[in-house]
Amino acid sequence: MEWDLEAGPAVVRDGMTILRLSFSPVSENSVSLGSRVFSTIDPGADAINGIQLLSLASSTMYPKVGGSEGKAATRVSPGEDAELFPIFGAVPQDTGTVEVFLPHFGVVAGVPVVGEAEAGFDVAGALSGADPDTSKAGPYSIGSATFVADGSSDTRKDSTSTTVTVSGDVTFASDSAELSGQADAVLASAVEQIKRFPSGGGLAITGHTDDVADDAHNQTLSEQRARAVSDRLKQLVDLSKWTVEATGKGEGEPRVPNDSDEHRQANRRVEVVLTPSNPAEGEGSGVGASPAPASPSAGSGQMPQAQGPVGTGADGVDITIDSVVVHVWMEKVTRVGGYLVGELLMRTDSELSLPVSAFILPSEWQGVLRGQLLNRVCNLTLLSGDTHYLEAYYAAAAETFYPLADTFTLVVKSGQVPTRFPAVWPDTGQDAVVLDLPGGKKMHQDALRLRLTDIPVVEG
Incomplete structure (x- = not known):
């Protein structure tokens, strides 16, 4: 079933953002959106539980915290509309437009945020009986992650920190803390991220192993590998403004269960976590902005073979x-x-x-x-x-x-x-x-x- 959608405006009142959504059926017959049209799988979720308000320019997400399902389950005819009024946490006063994520429909951009006088709908009525749960209003920071196809490194980034994880199998010789010939290419991802923040900050380097050897061996190996990465990074990039800590966790914090060769390989790794003192320095390549948080420099650069059609x-x-x-x-x-x-x-x-x-x-x-x-x-x-x-x-x-x-x-x-x-x-x-x-x-x-x-x- 297809619908014509009118999204907005959004209005901020009483510490909340009220959004108007209007749906009109593209059909010759009367139809309803349905009682779970924008719902999640969570028990007790209502028809609009999955709608999210986004401010992509500021990398923030506001979950639905209340609001009226309106006519979601009511049949409407062509020319009529079904209005919904989901409620979210308050967006900042200077917000001009927002985006709306509608499960099973799409992302609507450019939704205007206006004053109550310009709303064109009964804001007080939309709030009446809405019963918002403001304990989970957010906003929540939007992050991004990249993964090099050969598994040599991955990068995860949010508004306060960046984590570059390098593969132990690619960075080191087997069961050793000796850096391999490929190490510099893999560590290039970490070097690239460090250079984004010239004011420095905190740099935590942590080694991890699988569970094949005994605990003591794995703990020692993880510490040695963390120190080796720390020492090499100091040679590759200026760390004078960074407070560097190198530690090992042995097999104690696996990424995935150690139940297969592939999973054990994923657990053999070194994590480099950057917590910059001035995160704004990296805004030129922010969480969502180009260039993306990890570049192809860590891998071969060649697109992997497709696994399907x-x-x-x-x-x-x-x-x-x-x-x-x-x-x-x-x-x-x-x-x-x-x-x-x-x-x-x-x-x-x-x-x-x-x-x-x-x-x-x-x-x-x-x-x-x-x-x-x-x-x-x-x-x-x-x-x-x-x-x-x-x-x-x-x-x-x-x-x-x-x-x-x-x-x-x-x-x-x-x-x-x-x-x-x-x-x-x-x-x-x-x-x-x-x-x-x-x-x-x-x-x-x-x-x-x-x-x-x-x-x-x-x-x-």
Whole structure:
């Protein structure tokens, strides 16, 4: 079912932001949005629970904290509209426009923030009985993460810190703290980030191992590797304004369970955490802005081989899920506030129930973003050279990350109206992007594998 959408305006009153959304059906018959149209999978979630207010220019997200479902479950006819009034925490007074993330619909940019006199709707009425839960109003900082395809390094960045993780297998000789011939290339990611903050700050370097040897051996090895990275970084870049601490955690803090060779490899690593004294110095390459938080310098620079069918974004590809052929495509992404927003589209002639594994990240990547990834669309990565740009994320609690992407859709309905999977990414700085779903497994089920190329980037 298709709908015409009018988003906005938004109004700040009594410490909250009230947003008007109006939906009108593109249909000859009366229809309803449904009781769970923008809902999450959380128990007790209402029809609008999944709507999020974004200020991408300031890298912040405001979750829905209250509001009226309005006519979400009421049937409306063509020419009529269903109004919803979700409520969020108050955006700053000088905010001119915001973005709205609508699960299963898309991201709406340029929503005006106006005074109550210009609202055009009953603000007091929208607040009446809204019962907002302001304890979780945020705002939450939006972060970004990149992953080099060969696993040599990854980078995670938010408003206060940057974490560069380098692979122990690539950086060191086996079971040794001796730096390999590839070490400098891998450490280039950390060097690049350090140079962004000339005023310095805190630099915490921590070694980690797998669980193959005994605890004492692993603890010693992790400490030695941290010191080796610290010593080499001091030779590669000026650290005179940084307070450097090198420690080891042994096998005590694995990224992922030590239950396979691939997982043990992911756990053998050194993490370099930058906490700059003046984070604003890095704003020229901010969380979402180009250049992105990690450059392809750490890896080979060559795009990895696709794990599934390849087509242009416009033409799309056909994949088969449980014997049902599904057409998948992506028309464009839009540059907004230093980020990219877009929608993966699916269409099928037969109604399809998606497997729970369809949109998971490969297991060895999941340590990059620990958090609430189950039942969320996590694997829509943008691929530039050998670097995967994961969906932007927000942290609702310490080390609990949520992707700025769709919640899991159980069913793709048949017909010509596509099912939409919106997402937000850090800006790759390109005129066209490549979307890559790299595959993976969960509970012996495969994640989707496909690649869409030449997706145009348009200015929002």
